[in-house]
Amino acid sequence: MGEPVRFPDVAVYTGFNQTVRAETDVRDLEITQGAIPDAFAGTLYRVGPDPRYPAHLGDDEWTNGDGHVVMFRFEDGHVDLKTRYVRTERFLLEEKARKSLFGRYRNTYTNDPSVAGASNGTANTNVIWHGGKLLALKEDSLPIELDPDTLATKASWNYDGRMTARCMTAHPKLDTSTGELLSFSFQARGDGTTDFAYWVIDKHGKITHETWFQAPYPGWVHDFAITEEHVVFPMTPMITDLEVLKKGGPFYQYHPDKEYHFAVMPRHGTAADVRWFRGPSGSAGHMVNAFTEGTKVHLDICLAEGVAVLPFIPKVDGTFCDPVPPQITRLTFDMKGNSDRYTKHLLVRRPGEMPQTDPRYQGRPYRHAYFLALGPVGLDGAGLAHVDLTTSKEEVWDCGKGTTLHEPQFVPRRTDAAEGDGWIVVIHDRRPEGHANLLIFDAQRVAAGPVATIRLPMRVRCTFHGMWVPESALRTMEPQHA
Numbered sequence: 001m002g003e004p005v006r007f008p009d010v011a012v013y014t015g016f017n018q019t020v021r022a023e024t025d026v027r028d029l030e031i032t033q034g035a036i037p038d039a040f041a042g043t044l045y046r047v048g049p050d051p052r053y054p055a056h057l058g059d060d061e062w063t064n065g066d067g068h069v070v071m072f073r074f075e076d077g078h079v080d081l082k083t084r085y086v087r088t089e090r091f092l093l094e095e096k097a098r099k100s101l102f103g104r105y106r107n108t109y110t111n112d113p114s115v116a117g118a119s120n121g122t123a124n125t126n127v128i129w130h131g132g133k134l135l136a137l138k139e140d141s142l143p144i145e146l147d148p149d150t151l152a153t154k155a156s157w158n159y160d161g162r163m164t165a166r167c168m169t170a171h172p173k174l175d176t177s178t179g180e181l182l183s184f185s186f187q188a189r190g191d192g193t194t195d196f197a198y199w200v201i202d203k204h205g206k207i208t209h210e211t212w213f214q215a216p217y218p219g220w221v222h223d224f225a226i227t228e229e230h231v232v233f234p235m236t237p238m239i240t241d242l243e244v245l246k247k248g249g250p251f252y253q254y255h256p257d258k259e260y261h262f263a264v265m266p267r268h269g270t271a272a273d274v275r276w277f278r279g280p281s282g283s284a285g286h287m288v289n290a291f292t293e294g295t296k297v298h299l300d301i302c303l304a305e306g307v308a309v310l311p312f313i314p315k316v317d318g319t320f321c322d323p324v325p326p327q328i329t330r331l332t333f334d335m336k337g338n339s340d341r342y343t344k345h346l347l348v349r350r351p352g353e354m355p356q357t358d359p360r361y362q363g364r365p366y367r368h369a370y371f372l373a374l375g376p377v378g379l380d381g382a383g384l385a386h387v388d389l390t391t392s393k394e395e396v397w398d399c400g401k402g403t404t405l406h407e408p409q410f411v412p413r414r415t416d417a418a419e420g421d422g423w424i425v426v427i428h429d430r431r432p433e434g435h436a437n438l439l440i441f442d443a444q445r446v447a448a449g450p451v452a453t454i455r456l457p458m459r460v461r462c463t464f465h466g467m468w469v470p471e472s473a474l475r476t477m478e479p480q481h482a
């Protein structure tokens with residue numbers, strides 16, 4: 001007899017983290033409030049971790065679940081739902097064995113010997129449409145192509161053999177004016193290495209520029225930012241130590257004694273063009289935006305100073321940081337100055353994460369930012385926040401106690417609409433009621449509440465990131481929103 005499947009009573013599998021595990025198709029979701037705006041035609045793709053099996057070590061890290069894609073297709077005032085697991089190599093091996101075979105987050109030394117050499121990737125972090133392909137992403141492995149209509153898993157994608165790094169970030173940046181995707185890889189030649197790769201990929205999915213350089217330490221580089229002239233890579237002092245991994249330890253340890261490093265380089269630069277800037281130890285999950293102004297590069301970042309922004313990442317001494325919620329902060333790098341220090345000022349006092357902008361303004365001077373307003377710790381009671389950076393006016397819609405919001409996503413009203421003229425779509429997990437809603441807000445009036453509420457018959461455990469793809473972009477290779 002095989003082992004029965006039973007999730008242990010630990011935080012990573014209970015409360016908002018309770019798994020869903022089901023793959024769902026619902027034609028015509030119920031619209032319980034308001035109406036879907038007339039111009040809505042396209043597909044919202046989201047992905048997050050939903051563990052198929054309980055970790056064989058008993059406990060796990062929240063980020064270690066199997067990638068579960070959630071797709072909302074909007075057509076003529078209707079919306080259809082489809083959810084599917086990504087059939088990663090790992091998923092298929094565990095499905096066959098009917099149990100978890102992969103161990104602690106990214107620590108291959110804790111895997112079952114039967115899966116030695118298999119990819120650890122879960123494809124659970126982002127799903128994007130680019131170059132005529134729908135790609136599920138996880139920063140420890142290469143993209144995995146999915147069918148954009150059925151969500152069936154196709155294969156791992158290495159850009160026709162041109163991508164020789166062993167992994168690609170889950171946070172590439174789309175330049176909607178050119179259709180280019182700018183992307184990178186950290187620990188690009190193996191766990192604990194300092195090899196760093198950067199690519200420009202044209203709108204057809206062809207790599208047109210590639211640069212390799214060395215990072216100061218094998219740290220975490222989850223997200224980055226682009227401007228019209230530069231790219232900025234934040235090298236977080238959450239560092240991988242192979243010796244710690246061999247002893248079954250965590251993939252990252254936060255080093256309070258090590259400085260935060262930022263690499264700034266021209267968009268088509270080489271290793272020789274990299275400018276390094278340094279500042280106090282700290283960390284950040286996500287970047288809001290960046291832009292170049294004369295000789296200065298501004299980076300707006302959800303900065304948590306002096307701590308690991310992910311509270312489950314231990315310090316190098318084995319203790320944990322007291323939580324410090326991230327705040328949107330502008331770092332400025334002077335490209336003509338001689339200093340390797342950057343300047344810093346707080347843009348938004350209200351703590352927040354999971355930031356978004358109008359995607360047409362990524363890399364450009366911008367006015368509107370959206371984010372999840374956080375409570376003192378964690379996401380419970382989060383609100384959807386909009387800040388007008390020109391007037392500093394903030395609006396927040398409180399999602400209510402006992403519920404939580406996923407990352408908001410901006411949908412422009414029309415391709416030629418002004419910045420910020422559009423909608424915010426966001427999944428609202430209503431755990432006490434055992435289901436979720438998809439909410440649509442007028443992006444200029446978020447405090448007024450949703451203009452439409454679309455009811456899902458089940459919960460969605462968690463989605464990290466995703467993309468809105470207009471119907472026209474899904475049928476062509478043209479850059480969306482351009």
Ligand SMILES: [Fe+2]
Nearest residue numbers: 222286464465
């Ligand atoms: Fe992320």
